[in-house]
Amino acid sequence: MLDLIIKNASLPDGRTGVDIACQDGIITAVEAGITAEATEVIDAKGYLVSPPFVDPHFHMDATLSLGTPRMNVSGTLLEGIALWGELKPVQSVDDIIQRALRYCDLAVSMGLGAIRSHVDTCDDELKGVEALLEVREQVKDYIDLQLVAFPQDGVLRDPTAMANTLRALDMGVDVVGGIPHFERTMADGAESVRQLCEIAAERGLMVDMHCDESDDPHSRHIETLACESQRLGLQGRVAGSHLTSMHSMDNYYVSKLIPLMVEAGVHAIPNPLINIMLQGRHDTYPKRRGQTRVRELRDAGITVGFGSDCVMDPWYSMGTADMLDVAFMGLHVGQLSSREDMAWCFDAVTQNSAHIMGLEGYGIAKGCAANLVLLQARDKIEAIRLRADRLAVIRKGKVIARKQPSVSCLSLPGRPESLDPADYAPKSPT
């Protein structure tokens, strides 16, 4: 007896009419017409079954704190950082734990299976670190939570940040973070990248830096990050988050920079919702979009994963833990409108981000972890267009969240009585 069979699924690779068998937390078969008995059988009715959504860039220590102690009036990144500085001393470890656990409930309902969260290490008490290490343990059966030691106020600019960042890594934080564009000078920014990459190399850790989250075309710390990745043999283990200055850089310089990133095996994590909200704030008109060069990075062979960054915190009042919202915004801002480009945006919130985080057993194939999401949509593009409902979220072969399909009842003379938004899929999607 199998634990679970999902019947008649469409898959992200375009296959349709597929059954998925799960046993002991593992996918044991992906093929048509599986006849074995199972404890639970789900009829997917031709809807899309995907591996879980993956958020490669988030701030779980700040999430759901919107309005505490006050709102961000200007809406800028810098007021957000100042506001976070006001909140840090007055919040308790338990406050952070409770907010994070509530967020994880929401994340599960939205089909998120893995989150990389930065955690602020510019706090001598390391309250966020203590809280999120506890949360990582509490949610491990339903979310893979990876933590990044993030010196928010600058690892060199803040006098105790380096010691606290090292202490956070000693306590079990997984990844080395940084914020070179927030250091006092360009030289300090480059030096911070060097020191932090050396720490990662010594400890055998991954690196993920907030890098060049600025409209300043001269903010070029991604160059140093790529160079250090190569020098220290960190290829494939380093990500640059945001990279928004690349939007404003000179094209000739970028023609040198992107090949350097390719050589260094550096990944890119744009955060479309936040980038379109926060960048271009010093512009009048025309106003820059401020999203990094997604298409060019992808076409060069760099792994690009979209992150959500913030949900209801000092920097961003919106957000519902919906990675399809993130893909939708990334698609629009990057003008990724061909069928191939739109389908790729789904990959940017699933498999690409799983690759960046180094998740094992991710995917829909025999031997992968039985972590799946049933979406009320026929394919990847439709899932983004509809920001489709998650009808079932499955972890290790067990359903951990369910939702009834969205069906509207109509009262219109001579028209259908009900409407399934997924029925509006194009007839010949290719």
Ligand SMILES: [Zn+2]
């Ligand atoms: Zn961030």
